[in-house]
Amino acid sequence: MIKIEYPDKFVEEYYYSIVTKNKNVNEIKLSQTKVTKINKVLKRIKFKGGTLDLEKLITADFDELIELVRLFENEFCNEFKDKVKMKNIGNEQYIDYLFESRLNDNILPVFLSDSKIKTKILNDMKNEWNSILSESNSIVYEVDSIRKKISNFFMSKSDIINLKTCYYCNIDFINSFVSKGENKNHFTLDHFFPKEKFPYLSISLFNLVPCCSPCNTKFKGKKTFKFDKELFSLSPSSKFYQVDNELFFNLYFNISGQNLEEKLKKVISNNDFEIKLENCSKMIGNYSFIDFFKLEGRYDFHKNEALKMINKRKIYSDSQIKELSDLFIQKGIAKDEEAIKKDLFGTSIFNEDEKNEPFAKYKKDIAKQLGLI
Numbered sequence: 001m002i003k004i005e006y007p008d009k010f011v012e013e014y015y016y017s018i019v020t021k022n023k024n025v026n027e028i029k030l031s032q033t034k035v036t037k038i039n040k041v042l043k044r045i046k047f048k049g050g051t052l053d054l055e056k057l058i059t060a061d062f063d064e065l066i067e068l069v070r071l072f073e074n075e076f077c078n079e080f081k082d083k084v085k086m087k088n089i090g091n092e093q094y095i096d097y098l099f100e101s102r103l104n105d106n107i108l109p110v111f112l113s114d115s116k117i118k119t120k121i122l123n124d125m126k127n128e129w130n131s132i133l134s135e136s137n138s139i140v141y142e143v144d145s146i147r148k149k150i151s152n153f154f155m156s157k158s159d160i161i162n163l164k165t166c167y168y169c170n171i172d173f174i175n176s177f178v179s180k181g182e183n184k185n186h187f188t189l190d191h192f193f194p195k196e197k198f199p200y201l202s203i204s205l206f207n208l209v210p211c212c213s214p215c216n217t218k219f220k221g222k223k224t225f226k227f228d229k230e231l232f233s234l235s236p237s238s239k240f241y242q243v244d245n246e247l248f249f250n251l252y253f254n255i256s257g258q259n260l261e262e263k264l265k266k267v268i269s270n271n272d273f274e275i276k277l278e279n280c281s282k283m284i285g286n287y288s289f290i291d292f293f294k295l296e297g298r299y300d301f302h303k304n305e306a307l308k309m310i311n312k313r314k315i316y317s318d319s320q321i322k323e324l325s326d327l328f329i330q331k332g333i334a335k336d337e338e339a340i341k342k343d344l345f346g347t348s349i350f351n352e353d354e355k356n357e358p359f360a361k362y363k364k365d366i367a368k369q370l371g372l373i
């Protein structure tokens, strides 16, 4: 639920954390010789007025990744579809559907009941894919050395990019820490386009979303969002990301009262109010986002965070805060009402650039409804 914003030079530094800059240096990175070999395959694809190469593939923006998926699928799919058909004669119709549905899990064909044949066809597809991208073994995330390089790179930049809480759920911490002199981390890197299905995007920076382990492994897993125009606004790495603006935590009281103050006074427990995560734009993709990451249930478990805010607001109404501020000023301490609110409710509610604190959005949305901001 947080947009990823990388600082200047981050993208270039990322590329050179994987690929050697100098031809003669022998580092545990992709060598320039390997890059040349990979580029021989990639240059078959026309991209942005020229041809594709590894650097463009690794550093492409999120919207360029969507374009690349279309190009890759068109350029290579027909080529290996025929080969897979040859190996699985009699199941041509199934294979056609399988290829058509590559971009959308939800229309996966179900009419082939023999699971052994299904697995064989899927393996044949994977093998054909690998044979086309002959150097793909060097550029996929599964290669240990590459995975470590990428993870180390994110750890080394964690302060600069303020890697603090999961970009998907904004619930769990994803910090780095030092243990016995070694850098360790709490984060995983999710492949927005799953690496199993889109191996060619497995080390593309804007396909990686730093997130907590439950979001990556337990909840999203290999699920893919529907491949349509809404995709642009669903990945935190996209400059058109909108989920944080389109989802809102709405507070509803189960008790009656003339105004907010009266209702607040009557709140005793979690049962006296509801927090509903609502999709303001009604965009279908946003519902998938909520569903993939099980956001409703996970936030509901943390309803106490809202109760704490409500209980504080019960005591510290606007007039109370003003009185406190006047007292401080009388004593010569410069604390205006804004500063007192920050002390009481935490700075992340009021500061735009503190999005990376756990529950920042949840608390901000509720704070608005409690008249704090």
Ligand SMILES: [Zn+2]
Pocket: 166, 167, 168, 169, 170, 171, 172, 211, 212, 213, 214, 215, 216
């Ligand atoms: Zn998460």
